[in-house]
Amino acid sequence: MIRFIGWRFGRAVLTVFAVLVAVFLAARLTGNPLDVMYPDGLPPEEEQRLLVHYGLDKPIPEQFANYLRDLSRGHFGDSLREKRPVVDMYAEDIGATLKLSGWAFLVSIAFGVPIGMIGALKRRTGVGRLVMSVAFLGYAVPHFIIALSLILLFGFYLHWLPTTGNATAWHYILPTATLAAHAFASIARHTRSSLLDVLSQDFMRTARAKGLEERVVIFKHAMRNSLIPVVTILGLQILGLINGSIIIETVFAWPGIGRLFVGAVLKRDFPVLQFGVICFASIVILVNFLVDIIYVIIDPRIRTEA
């Protein structure tokens, strides 16, 4: 167990390192990183000054060593447009993103698991088909179209809900619903297929044969076993939530790090992008690491030999 965790942790650290290397190389791939940072061009003497300032006149290995040293000391650079540390910018905005994703995550589990159960238990009825069709829609319709449809309906047509910003609790409803749609659909589909697998197992027949109540059979015998595969995809869902938040925050003008990141792409603010990648990637890798461990804890049958 300890060895397994150690191995997985090593891999997580390695992946973060790979991300750092990729970001470093990406900026130098096109030649002079200053071209990427200042696409409008610079006067020659200013360019020379900046080359020395950023240490770009040194050989690549030395640059890389300096880059790692800066990162390890927490120097992630300043935004080119706002002239302040990128860490501060992300620190200000990350709360809004975490709140939105957190709510979306909870909502998608709270709806996804029961809907998936209904889909499996009532699979031959209209109800079962209907709920799974809804789940399929959530799966196949892109975030920005769900977002715009909700804005049109509840914002412009019915005037029930606000559509931009995060000032009040009401502001959370539409973005959370949009962001949760995809994860909800995915969880519902997985719960359904996993529960169907379990329902056809021999021990289900045994449980019924020994006269257990249907409620006990479903919740104690079927659900417990069927949720194990669902837990593994929760890690993937977090990845999806991060992908989604990048778009949804822009649509709803949500002041989170997704919007900050897209803004940085549009403005080509490279230090902001660089830290964004490190930040997002670390979150995802950390979550995957935790999911791996939780998975082993809840299902001891899994071999822990990596």
Add this chain to the structure above:
Amino acid sequence: MNYKTDSSPAEGGYGPGTGMVPAGSPGLPPGAALRETGFFDRFRSAPLSIRICMVLMLLMALAAIFAPYVAPFDPNQTSLLERNDPPSWLGGKSGHLLGTDQLGRDVLSRCIYALRVSVGIALLGVIIGCLLGVVMGILSGLLGGWTDRNIMMIVDFQLSVPFMLIVLVGIAIFGTSITVLVLLVGTAHWETYARLTRGQVLAVREFQFVEAATALGATNWRIARRHILPNIASPIIVLLTLNFPSILLLESSLSFLGIGVQPPTASLGRMVGEGRDYMMNAWWLVMSPASFIVLITLGMQLIGDWLRDVIDVRLT
């Protein structure tokens, strides 16, 4: 289950279904179904919903290919007197089926031309990803060792970083040209093909006839071509069908954010993004291209799910 080897005429080569490979052997997706019964038999045995989807996709493809003949108006013809005119069936005065946009251009015609761009990019992207993935998978499986470890490491890397980030950074560095966009979305799902191909290579390599072929001096290239590619043809088709809508969505999302296809070229996502500013009083600017996107992605997704069940492949 859907494995129809008995009635099938044996084809050349050692594809599944010719009796060389036992049915249901682990690691070998039984994939002969598509090739061995005619397409029209398959089509007739498909459920009604799938048949509707297929016809719809065919119509979309034809509309995209023959856009200049199908579009009722010139997509760039502006008419300032007919700005933001609602669809004709909702009381629009100028008789445009899906209304007009903020410059008085016909929305339907623009959608058809945008469909062409979006579908074209998605097709190219899917093909690039497939070629890249299959080549990497074959290299990884046949050469093994150091090559295998490195390629699998890249696969793991791609799986553990949100792909949207990679694309966004790529765009920030290389700029927003169509070529860059196609190449970036092309790398979206290559790892699915790579893992499939690699698994197949590892499975096939163990068979005696492959060993015999190697002993007779067959090159790696020949083994890949004769023994591996026929075995992965069907699952690859499923992957292509399932990856197509997701690449189309990726391109649409990027164009929607304004960092994908650049004006004056219009893609469906780009039209949604531009229409957003006028959504309050001209909702059809958003909803028309959005409906096209939803129809394509839903249709392809349904067809892909159906194909996966019919061909009975396990894609992990």
